[in-house]
Amino acid sequence: MKLSILVNEGPYQHQAADTAIQFTKAAVARGHEIFRVFFYHDGVNNGTRFAVPPQDDRNITAQWTALAEEHNLDLVLCIAAAQRRGILDENEAKRQGKDGNNIAPGFRISGLGQLIEAGIQSDRLVIFGD
Amino acid sequence: MAEPWEDEPEGPVRKFMYVNRRAPYGTIYALESLEVVLIAAAFEQDVTLVFMDDGVFQIKKGQSTEAIGVKNFSPTYRALEGYDVEKLYVSRESLESRGLTTDDLVVPVQVLDKDQLAALMEEQEVILSF
Numbered sequence: 001m002k003l004s005i006l007v008n009e010g011p012y013q014h015q016a017a018d019t020a021i022q023f024t025k026a027a028v029a030r031g032h033e034i035f036r037v038f039f040y041h042d043g044v045n046n047g048t049r050f051a052v053p054p055q056d057d058r059n060i061t062a063q064w065t066a067l068a069e070e071h072n073l074d075l076v077l078c079i080a081a082a083q084r085r086g087i088l089d090e091n092e093a094k095r096q097g098k099d100g101n102n103i104a105p106g107f108r109i110s111g112l113g114q115l116i117e118a119g120i121q122s123d124r125l126v127i128f129g130d
Numbered sequence: 131m132a133e134p135w136e137d138e139p140e141g142p143v144r145k146f147m148y149v150n151r152r153a154p155y156g157t158i159y160a161l162e163s164l165e166v167v168l169i170a171a172a173f174e175q176d177v178t179l180v181f182m183d184d185g186v187f188q189i190k191k192g193q194s195t196e197a198i199g200v201k202n203f204s205p206t207y208r209a210l211e212g213y214d215v216e217k218l219y220v221s222r223e224s225l226e227s228r229g230l231t232t233d234d235l236v237v238p239v240q241v242l243d244k245d246q247l248a249a250l251m252e253e254q255e256v257i258l259s260f
Contacts, residue, residue, distance in 0.1 A: 006258075041162055080165060084158075112169040119256040120144055120175065127258065 002033045004118035008129030010042035011060040012053065017046055020128035021063050028071050036074045036118040037064075039107075041129070044082040047075065049104035061104045068106030075107045076114045146170060147178045147251065149259040150185035155200055160188050163260035164206055171213035178254070179210070180247065181239070182221035186228060189220075189235045207237050221247055 005024055009016035020037075028034060039046055046061055053059050068075050077087055083096070089109045093101040103109065119125045148167050154160045170177060181189055188204065195202040210218070218239040225231065225241060232239060242250065251257060 040166075041158065081162060112166055113173070115166065116146075116170045116173045116175070119146060119258075120142065120173070125256050125258075 001123045002035050002121070003027055004035045004122040004125045005037040006115065006118075006125060006127040006129075007037065007039045007043035007046060008041045008127065010045035011051070012057075013042065014129075016128040016130070017043070017060055018058070021060060021067065023126065023128070024073075025067060028067070034071070034073055035122045036076060036114065038115045038118055039075070039077045040081050040112075040115065042081075042085070043129070044077045044085055044087050047077045047082075047104050047107040048087055048102045050102040065104055065106040073106070077103070077107055077109045078115070079109050079111055082109055143174065143176055144255040145176045145178070145253060147180060147254040147257045149180045149182065149251075149257060150188055151183040151259060152188075153184040154188040154193065154204065155195065155198060159260045160185070161203055163258075164188075164203060166258065166260075167210070167215060168206075168213065171210075171215055174214075177215050178217040178219065178250065179215065180219045180221070180250075182224045182247070184224075184228075186220055186224045186230060186235075189218075189237055189239070190230065191234055191236050204236055210237070219247065219250065 005020055007017060007020045011017040024034060024037060046064060049061060051061055064075055067073060087103060088098055088101040089103040090101050092109060148163060150160060150163055152159045167179065189207050193202050193204045218237055219242050220239045222241045222243045232241060
C-alpha cells in the first residue's frame with residue numbers, strides 16, 4: 001500500500017512523534033511504500049539538527065535522518081509552520097536574513113501543497129497527533 | 131497568466147474533509163487548519179469542512195482578540211466561499227450544548243446531528259482533523 005504520514009506534534013513533548021516514526025519503520029519493514037512524511041504544527045520541530053536530547057534518551061531526529069537515508073524517504077517540513085517556529089534551511093535563512101540554519105539531514109522544507117498532494121496520491125494518509 | 135496552482139501536480143479529485151474540533155485561540159491548531167484549507171482550495175479537490183466540539187467557536191460572530199494580542203482570523207472563514215469551499219457543516223450537539231444557533235455564526239452552515247456527520251465521514255477519502 002502507498003502511505004503518507006502526517007506528524008502534527010513535536011518530539012519529546014508528545015508521544016505522537018515517537019509513534020509516527022515507529023509506525024513508519026514498521027510500515028517500511030512490511031513492504032509498504034512511503035510516498036511522503038509531512039511535518040506540520042509543532043511537528044516541524046522533529047526536523048531540527050540543533051536538538052540535543054540526553055545521551056541515554058532516544059534521538060528522534062537522528063532516527064528520521066537514518067530512516068530517510070536507508071529507505072530514501074521524502075521528509076517534508078511545512079514552510080509556514082517552520083518559519084513560525086524557527087526551523088530554517090540554507091535558502092530560507094538567506095532569504096529571511098538569518099545568521100544560520102538548523103534543518104537536519106534528510107529533511108526538506110516545502111509548502112502545504114505537498115501535504116495535499118500526499119493526500120491525493122496515497123492510498124492512506126495516516127495522521128499522528130491529538 | 132500563470133496562476134501559482136497551475137504548477138501543482140495533476141491527480142484525481144478526492145473527497146477531503148477537514149474536521150475542526152478546537153477553540154480558535156489557546157492553541158494554533160485552528161489557524162493552521164485554516165491555512166491548510168486555503169492552500170488546498172487551489173488543488174480543486176472535493177472539500178468539506180466540519181466544525182464540532184469547541185471548533186464551533188472558530189466561526190462565532192463578534193470575536194474580539196485585542197486583549198489577548200492575537201490576530202482575529204475569523205473574517206477569513208467568510209472568504210472560503212470565494213475559494214469554492216462551500217460545504218460547511220456544524221455538529222448540532224456541539225452547537226446546542228454551547229448555547230449557540232446558526233445566527234451566531236459568521237458563515238452559512240448546514241447543521242447535522244452526530245449520525246449524519248458519521249455518515250458524511252464515511253464517504254470521505256482523506257480526513258484531516260485539527
